[in-house]
Amino acid sequence: MTEDELVAAIRARVASVPAGRLLVGIGDDAAVWQPSRSNRSVITTDALVEGVHFTRDAMSAYDAGWRALASNLSDVAAMGARPVLATIALGFPAGTDPGWLLDCYDGIAALATQAGCAIAGGDLTRAPAITFAITVVGEVRASNLKRRNGARPGDVLALTGPLGASRAGLLLAVDRPDLAADPDLAGVLAAYRTPRPRLREGAWLGASRHVRAMMDTSDGLSTDLARLCAASGTGACLEDVPVAEGARRVAARSGDDPAAWALDGGEDFELLISVAKRGFGHLARRFRARFGGELVPIGRMTAGPGVRRADGTPVPSAGWDHLRGATQKERDSGRAP
Amino acid sequence: MTEDELVAAIRARVASVPAGRLLVGIGDDAAVWQPSRSNRSVITTDALVEGVHFTRDAMSAYDAGWRALASNLSDVAAMGARPVLATIALGFPAGTDPGWLLDCYDGIAALATQAGCAIAGGDLTRAPAITFAITVVGEVRASNLKRRNGARPGDVLALTGPLGASRAGLLLAVDRPDLAADPDLAGVLAAYRTPRPRLREGAWLGASRHVRAMMDTSDGLSTDLARLCAASGTGACLEDVPVAEGARRVAARSGDDPAAWALDGGEDFELLISVAKRGFGHLARRFRARFGGELVPIGRMTAGPGVRRADGTPVPSAGWDHLRGATQKERDSGRAP
Numbered sequence: 001m002t003e004d005e006l007v008a009a010i011r012a013r014v015a016s017v018p019a020g021r022l023l024v025g026i027g028d029d030a031a032v033w034q035p036s037r038s039n040r041s042v043i044t045t046d047a048l049v050e051g052v053h054f055t056r057d058a059m060s061a062y063d064a065g066w067r068a069l070a071s072n073l074s075d076v077a078a079m080g081a082r083p084v085l086a087t088i089a090l091g092f093p094a095g096t097d098p099g100w101l102l103d104c105y106d107g108i109a110a111l112a113t114q115a116g117c118a119i120a121g122g123d124l125t126r127a128p129a130i131t132f133a134i135t136v137v138g139e140v141r142a143s144n145l146k147r148r149n150g151a152r153p154g155d156v157l158a159l160t161g162p163l164g165a166s167r168a169g170l171l172l173a174v175d176r177p178d179l180a181a182d183p184d185l186a187g188v189l190a191a192y193r194t195p196r197p198r199l200r201e202g203a204w205l206g207a208s209r210h211v212r213a214m215m216d217t218s219d220g221l222s223t224d225l226a227r228l229c230a231a232s233g234t235g236a237c238l239e240d241v242p243v244a245e246g247a248r249r250v251a252a253r254s255g256d257d258p259a260a261w262a263l264d265g266g267e268d269f270e271l272l273i274s275v276a277k278r279g280f281g282h283l284a285r286r287f288r289a290r291f292g293g294e295l296v297p298i299g300r301m302t303a304g305p306g307v308r309r310a311d312g313t314p315v316p317s318a319g320w321d322h323l324r325g326a327t328q329k330e331r332d333s334g335r336a337p
Numbered sequence: 338m339t340e341d342e343l344v345a346a347i348r349a350r351v352a353s354v355p356a357g358r359l360l361v362g363i364g365d366d367a368a369v370w371q372p373s374r375s376n377r378s379v380i381t382t383d384a385l386v387e388g389v390h391f392t393r394d395a396m397s398a399y400d401a402g403w404r405a406l407a408s409n410l411s412d413v414a415a416m417g418a419r420p421v422l423a424t425i426a427l428g429f430p431a432g433t434d435p436g437w438l439l440d441c442y443d444g445i446a447a448l449a450t451q452a453g454c455a456i457a458g459g460d461l462t463r464a465p466a467i468t469f470a471i472t473v474v475g476e477v478r479a480s481n482l483k484r485r486n487g488a489r490p491g492d493v494l495a496l497t498g499p500l501g502a503s504r505a506g507l508l509l510a511v512d513r514p515d516l517a518a519d520p521d522l523a524g525v526l527a528a529y530r531t532p533r534p535r536l537r538e539g540a541w542l543g544a545s546r547h548v549r550a551m552m553d554t555s556d557g558l559s560t561d562l563a564r565l566c567a568a569s570g571t572g573a574c575l576e577d578v579p580v581a582e583g584a585r586r587v588a589a590r591s592g593d594d595p596a597a598w599a600l601d602g603g604e605d606f607e608l609l610i611s612v613a614k615r616g617f618g619h620l621a622r623r624f625r626a627r628f629g630g631e632l633v634p635i636g637r638m639t640a641g642p643g644v645r646r647a648d649g650t651p652v653p654s655a656g657w658d659h660l661r662g663a664t665q666k667e668r669d670s671g672r673a674p
Contacts, residue, residue, distance in 0.1 A: 001435045003461060009435065013442040014449070014456040022422055022455040031457030033422055035372030035476070045424040045460050045472055052463045085359055085370055087382040089426075089470040098338045098346065105350040112351070118359040119351040120368030123382050123470075124340060126389045133426040133460075133470030135382055139372070 027231070028148050029078040029215050030138070040145050041084075042138045044075035050130040058173045061100045063193040065107030065132070071218055072136040073115050073197035074269040078216040080146040080206020081138035082199065083117035088134050091127025104132070107194075115199055144206040146214035148231035151274035153303040155212060157236060158280070159296045160201050160271045160287075163221060164247030164258050165191035167265025171254060179253055188246035191268065198271050201291060205271065210279030220266035221298075223317040225307050228272060235302040239310050242296045244268075264318035274301055364568065365485050366415040366552050367475070377482050378421075379475045381412035387467040395510045398437045400530040402444030402469070408555055409473040410452050410534035411606040415553040417483040417543020418475035419536065420454035425471050428464025441469070444531075452536055481543040483551035485568035488611035490640040492549055494573060495617070496633045497538050497608045497624075500558060501584030501595050502528035504602025508591060516590055525583035528605065535608050538628060542608065547616030557603035560654040562644050565609060572639040576647050579633045581605075601655035611638055 001009075011026050019025060023040065024032035030044035048054060048068040059067075069086060076083050088108065092101060112119055117136065169192025172180040179185055198216075205211045213232055217224045221241060229236050243262040251258035273295075275283060280297065287295040302308075307315040338346075348363050356362060360377065361369035367381035385391060385405040396404075406423060413420050425445065429438060449456055454473065506529025509517040516522055535553075542548045550569055554561045558578060566573050580599040588595035610632075612620060617634065624632040639645075644652040 006435055006438065006461065009439055010442050013439055014446045017446050017449045017456050018453065020421065020453060020455045022457055025456065026458045028458075031422065031424065033455075033457070033474075035376065035378060039372065041372060041378070041474075043422065043424055043457055043472070043474060045426045045458070045470070047426040047428055047460050047462045047464070047468075047470060049428055049462055049464045051465065084357065085368065085380065087368065087380055087472055089382045089384040089472075091384055091386055091468065098343055101343065102346055102350055105347050109351045109354050112354045116355065116357060118357045118370075119354050119362065120359055120370070120380055121363045121365075121382070123384050124343065125384045125386055127384070127386045127468060128388065128465040131384075131428065131464060131468055131470075133382070133384060133468075135380070135424055135426075135472040137370075137378075137380060137474070 024147065029075040030081070032079070032145060038142055040140050040142050042076060042079045042081045042140060043135060044072050045133060045135040046071045046075070047131060047133040059193065061103035062107035065104035066111045066194045068132040068134050069108050069111050070195045070197050070269065072134050073111070073117065073199060074216040074218055076136050076138035077197050077199045077202030078214055078271055079138065079140060080144045080202055080214065081140035082203055083115050083136050083138045085118040085120040086112060086134055086136045087120050088122035088132060089125070090122060091125045091131035093128060093130070094126065096130065115197065140206060146206050146211055148213055148215050148228050151213040151228060151232035151234050151301045153234055153301050154277055155274040155301040156277055156280040156297050157299045157301060158273050158275060159217070159242065159298055160198050161293055162242035162244040162262065162296065163217065163268045163270060164262035164265055165244035166195060166267040167261035168244070168247040168250035168258070169193065171250060171256070176254060179250065185246060185250055188244070188250055191244070191246070195267065195269050197269050202271055204290060205273055208283055210276045210283050211273050212276060213274040215272050217268055217270050217272050218266055220264045220318055221272070222263050222307070222315055224272060226317045228274065229305070229307060232274070232301070235304045236307045237299045237302050237310055238307055238315055239299040241298060361484065366412040367418070369416070369482060375479055377477050377479050379413060379416045379418045379477060380472060381409050382470060382472040383408045383412070384468060384470040396530065398440035399444035402441035403448045403531045405469040405471050406445050406448050407532045407534050407606065409471050410448070410454065410536060411553040411555055413473050413475035414534050414536045414539030415551055415608055416475065416477060417481045417539055417551060418477035419540055420452050420473050420475045422455040422457040423449060423471055423473045424457050425459035425469060426462070427459060428462045428468035430465060430467070431463060433467065452534065477543060483543050483548060485550055485552050485565050488550040488565060488569035488571050488638045490571055490638050491614055492611040492638040493614055493617040493634050494636045494638060495610050495612055496554070496579065496635055497535050498630055499579035499581040499599065499633065500554065500605045500607060501599035501602055502581035503532060503604040504598035505581070505584040505587040505595070506530065508587060508593070513591060516587065522583060522587055525581070525587055528583065532604065532606050534606050539608055541627060542610055545620055547613045547620050548610050549613060550611040552609050554605055554607050554609050555603055557601045557655055558609070559600050559644070559652055561609060563654045565611065566642070566644060569611070569638070572641045573644045574636045574639050574647055575644055575652055576636040578635060
């Protein structure tokens with residue numbers, strides 16, 4: 001059974017539970033409910049496990065805390081919402097240095113302060129490995145909520161920035177400490193260790209009626225774009241994948257392919273949007289004026305199913321499968337056990 | 338460092354994060370924020386870890402799922418709120434039987450349906466042990482919100498029911514399978530395996546202006562009452578601790594002290610309330626008419642600090658400390674490492 005199959009089976013098991021005031025359930029970046037007539041609240045939860053998502057060798061406590069919160073905030077940004085509060089369930093083995101745990105909270109607090117996200121509480125427990133499960137609640141005006149299911153054939157696909165820097169930073173942090181000290185490569189280390197969720201960009205894009213669908217790229221563009229297509233009942237033609245300059249520099253030194261990092265790497269937390277074609281030029285100009293960076297067009301939504309290159313080649317999804325302990329690409333190629 | 342000291346240190350680390358629209362943060366059964374003028378939303382998160390909170394030998398998947406949700410719902414009940422939705426972060430080791438995980442969701446879905454709590458989504462991840470981190474959001478009219486800090490000297494302390502059944506059920510499930518088959522003892526096994534959070538009672542008590550403070554008794558009365566006193570700046574005189582009839586029956590067979598189970602056992606999820614003295618009689622009559630069971634008076638709040646018996650003997654807290662891996666009582670008596 002793959003992770004996607006398990007998620008589908010779980011959805012079937014809980015399908016009998018009445019949805020009540022829940023407007024969006026399992027399957028988007030965050031769930032949505034209605035606290036009052038004109039507002040929507042969103043909620044998202046994410047777990048980070050030592051040995052799975054990070055190791056204490058490759059990542060400081062401060063960075064582990066920052067990243068644990070960042071992935072949730074990115075989900076809130078992807079709905080067009082602003083964060084309100086976070087709760088933190090923290091598990092840790094007997095004998096864990098309390099100083100390490102407190103340093104985590106420094107990282108969480110630093111990002112929470114930047115993001116305007118209150119820390120509402122949490123839970124502490126024994127566990128066999130350090131485990132954060134963070135939940136963030138956000139709020140958004142009903143008319144600004146963006147989901148994954150609104151893309152239409154002909155829409156322009158775009159990203160809030162280039163990809164691959166986080167994956168390049170992971171290489172430096174884990175395998176190439178010799179390169180990690182190079183000041184020219186500091187940017188990719190920061191992209192990996194203390195990624196910046198696109199909260200301002202997400203709230204701004206949420207307010208645009210030209211943006212029909214939005215999600216974040218936390219699991220890698222090839223995986224996330226396939227999910228956007230599946231939710232919207234469309235396909236996509238992927239014409240160009242912008243590669244972060246820092247990822248190019250690292251790849252030139254390590255001999256890796258930076259385009260593969262950009263396509264499959266994940267955790268860059270750029271926002272992926274589907275924009276009505278006639279509105280894209282105006283939106284991109286206003287985005288540049290507002291944020292300095294580019295809204296990068298990467299292709300277009302199509303009526304036919306699946307994600308393909310301009311020459312018709314299929315783009316396989318390469319996300320990590322927690323059940324198999326392998327990426328989908330590894331499974332497809334028979335490299336996984 | 339004890340767990341309470343770690344929590345205090347964490348509070349200090351995150352004290353610099355602006356609270357925004359958060360009205361109640363760390364330290365109550367749930368955190369509270371304000372989604373609109375007259376309503377309050379509450380949020381609570383709780384983690385259950387295999388080997389710490391349950392074992393697959395002593396508890397079925399269905400029951401583990403039920404209990405994981407129950408402790409969160411109990412926190413929502415203790416605020417006078419009604420649940421709206423739950424998110425579930427689930428970690429599990431490689432090779433875990435997907436059927437076991439799906440059975441967990443059956444338990445979660447069964448209780449969620451009873452409680453009117455939607456399942457909003459979650460996260461799946463690899464982890465060294467099965468780990469649930471469940472977050473529940475609830476809502477309550479602003480005037481009905483009950484906290485821990487409102488008790489006053491002279492108030493009547495009361496419980497929504499007798500204690501000790503869950504602890505007796507734990508004994509049967511883990512150590513005495515020979516007794517577990519006895520139909521006379523089925524009630525305590527159910528109290529342990531599929532506890533019923535006091536949601537209707539909590540919402541009803543929340544609407545009473547005579548109820549000044551409320552919390553649940555998930556960590557054991559001796560520990561939870563000390564927390565109620567600390568939050569309210571009062572002490573308490575504990576005159577009587579009602580023992581569940583099923584706990585008495587088990588203790589008679591096992592040779593244990595049922596009064597100790599009721600005082601320290603925890604996880605009965607009864608609600609502990611502090612009630613204005615002049616209003617208690619009327620409230621108790623209405624409670625009986627509404628719910629059938631008794632609102633059991635157990636003592637009174639006092640001006641002097643600490644929890645004491647009527648004869649002045651101090652009542653030590655006996656809660657589990659996740660950092661030390663020992664109860665406070667064990668630490669006080671030198672039995673802990």
